[in-house]
Amino acid sequence: MLSRRALNGLAEIASGSRVLTAREDLLTYAGDATPLHRHPPAAVVIPRDAEEVARIVRLANEEGFALVPRGAGSGLSGGAIPIPDSVVLLFPTWNRILEIDEANLTAWVEPGVVTGQLHAAAEAVGLFYPPDPGSMNVCTIGGNVAENAGGLRGLKYGSTKNYVQGLDVVLPTGEGVRLGGKAIKDVAGYNLVDLMVGSEGTLGVFTRILLRLVPKPETVRTMLALYDSVEAAGESVAAIIAGKIVPATLELLDQATIRAVEAFAGLGLPTDLGALLLIEVDGRRHEVEQDAFEIVRLSRIHGARDVRLAASPEEADDLRAARRIAFSALARGGPTVILEDATVPRSAVPEMLRRIQAAGQRHGVTIATFGHAGDGNLHPTCLTDERDPAALARAEAAFEEIFAAALALGGTITGEHGVGLAKRRFLPAQVGDPAVRLMRQIKAVLDPNQVLNPGKIFEPGPRCEHPPLGHRVHERAGRAR
């Protein structure tokens, strides 16, 4: 329960009915796109500007409640799921692109701007914002920055962090700071911008975001290569990289995903396929033609049964269809769909696919895998039913093996979704106890009262080996866990 003083304080700051406490509102914001986790907040608040955010954060410190900043709620690791007695911060009206600076190749945006909206605005002036998460037509830049979102163009263009050049942040203590700026190179002091990117709402609330843009590629060519086996697809990927070609997109669908797609949409893909690759190269016209030709050649050498090269934007859209609908197609296969993003070094993708299949078979669950083969970021997807505890336990056991396999192959438990709630318990196995302690210490020193999205990333437990940092921590120890 929120205290009366806390609620009154919120109502005073967010006047004009911008504090929601009706049961249906609280249920609306109880979950995000992550299965298995839901919890209604105590209230939902819609701040109007950075000053209101700062006042709300200060109130949270004074009254001892937790804040959960939320973008579009499309996250897949539970980063935006409320913890008990918390207050969700919503930014529905913060959707303005404040400036596109063509001379400096930057954009200042509000955190509620939808990623696809920025794509369109940048492309209208011949510029390009590369990060393209699967949810780009609903997800927001604020959420992308909080999660360091990836996307289909990661191989060539990197993730969100490669495009965040500055941030206006309200710190967990309620102070506002501007980090970074329009100077491309800036080494004044510690790199706090990149500490904030991917901090999953635990270290600051972003109120304005300065993004780097690049010139829009002149053209793009799209190919679909069909294989009898994932091994052959993996060899093609290796051959393309060895050929010094860096496609913008290099996506893989395995057999189970292809069959689900066919059952769902009837695209005419042979259902005996072992794997397919969706490949896109972008850039200057002449270079793109050369690369596309070479990719077709290499794919055939390495066992592609068929390679289709789109001759028009419409054909390209057709070729992209299988990848685009993969998740929706799979989601029809079970009432509960667990989509993960275990990620390995590129060279380990074929071995990782084998281990994913083996884990599924061992635990008697169906796991289909698609994802970003070019950067090793795979999405093993399990169809299960959360109403059946035994089935769910089998799925969880399989994912435990899958995460262990990713780590054994030099990879990570999460390539682009974040740790959130869903993967907290796997974090120590990846980074080790000293690094977890270091992260917890950073959290504790920035957020001594644990007001910003506590309980995410780290499992409940000792926060820090040092003595508590401020008197308020004593009073509230354990509260927000």
Add this chain to the structure above:
Amino acid sequence: MLSRRALNGLAEIASGSRVLTAREDLLTYAGDATPLHRHPPAAVVIPRDAEEVARIVRLANEEGFALVPRGAGSGLSGGAIPIPDSVVLLFPTWNRILEIDEANLTAWVEPGVVTGQLHAAAEAVGLFYPPDPGSMNVCTIGGNVAENAGGLRGLKYGSTKNYVQGLDVVLPTGEGVRLGGKAIKDVAGYNLVDLMVGSEGTLGVFTRILLRLVPKPETVRTMLALYDSVEAAGESVAAIIAGKIVPATLELLDQATIRAVEAFAGLGLPTDLGALLLIEVDGRRHEVEQDAFEIVRLSRIHGARDVRLAASPEEADDLRAARRIAFSALARGGPTVILEDATVPRSAVPEMLRRIQAAGQRHGVTIATFGHAGDGNLHPTCLTDERDPAALARAEAAFEEIFAAALALGGTITGEHGVGLAKRRFLPAQVGDPAVRLMRQIKAVLDPNQVLNPGKIFEPGPRCEHPPLGHRVHERAGRAR
């Protein structure tokens, strides 16, 4: 003075004469490439492996002395200059390239590898390590990572931080951690890799470094454009960017620099030139030819008196000569040369050049400017004489104005050299007190006993608003400042 116990402890760890305390050795490591600052350490230690580094760091915590990790000593902000009673860590034998992984486009290297050595090794297998600091034939990867070094290819390729994918680090507490890895996308927990990059030796000692490589550009074209004024050069830069061309290199020399170069080397440049641009485009052959043609066209439209396009690698070397020798040529103009790296958004370069000239004139000092016009990273260089206190004071007053101008134009006090000792007092004006406090808190929590390169980045003063974090801090408060 180091205690007897500290010295004995060091001698025990770094056995076999790897602890240097002779006066001439201490003087050898008293400074780096930064003018005005020198101080001999109490000892110099050459560790053999990561375990020895960890033991030395633990000893420093126990015995209360400070460690100053040092690369090649080519830094320009004083990051490697010893503080009183400190111990310098040297890595002369840590110069192995441990692996170049062509499938994953990565290299594991030891911190003492010279940057140019990695360039050569990567290019031998058709790969490319883009960061190219001016000192690349002497500076080391360890130092580059500590300072987040830039270089001439920053506009297209970014800085060192864009290529660090993993680090083995000995933390200030003596624990070893591996951060990051070969998976390109990794969002598991806070981004500690990027916190370490550019931390100037204050947060950890790097014992192995995993770097990202890219395919080697197929070709490069080099151009030299000569202008009557810096304004005209600035307009060309803006036109190139507006034309959606991203050169690898876009370097500017102003009139004072050109005259110094001519006086030094007699390259045959007209001495009435107002500015020159060295421009390089790299990539695929066809694209590079197109871009070079367009750059020549745009430069002429925007007032270039002459544009020379190299027809061979030898001609390209000739065109690069002026830029390459700029610093040496300037250094002949005065016994003390202060080279700074005030940096502004690209669009503010012409205005910044005017303000630099005005500051020099106002304080009666000669300031020549060259640098990376494409990314706004300028090197105003003042020729003075440190034996003349009045002249030095005038130079410092001019730089104070120059830094203020950079900040007023939305820039930074340092684009690629770091804060170190030289720019500590300007940091708060750039990032603000709350961000400085946050940085100090991070330093305090990672390094409670202030053993790693204390006194760098931050001015002596309160370290942290919180109560001290560990008992040892009490005992040693103020010691290392």
